[in-house]
Amino acid sequence: MFTNRQSLFLSGVVVIGFFLSGLLGILDYFITKLVLASLFLLVIFNLFMTKKDISSETDDANPDDKEEM
Numbered sequence: 001m002f003t004n005r006q007s008l009f010l011s012g013v014v015v016i017g018f019f020l021s022g023l024l025g026i027l028d029y030f031i032t033k034l035v036l037a038s039l040f041l042l043v044i045f046n047l048f049m050t051k052k053d054i055s056s057e058t059d060d061a062n063p064d065d066k067e068e069m
Contacts, residue, residue: 021036
């Protein structure tokens with residue numbers, strides 16, 4: 001879904017967002033929580049989608065010997 005560079009950038013935005021919103025005292029607002037939670041869930045979703053793609057590629061590249069017999 002995202003490249004490694006995009007994932008790192010998005011993770012940095014989430015960390016800086018939590019830091020600045022906590023520092024400025026705006027973490028209590030609903031919209032701030034909604035935006036930061038959405039970005040965090042997007043990072044987590046990307047993590048699982050990337051692992052799923054990698055495992056399916058390795059399964060396709062190395063077929064089991066049982067199928068050939």
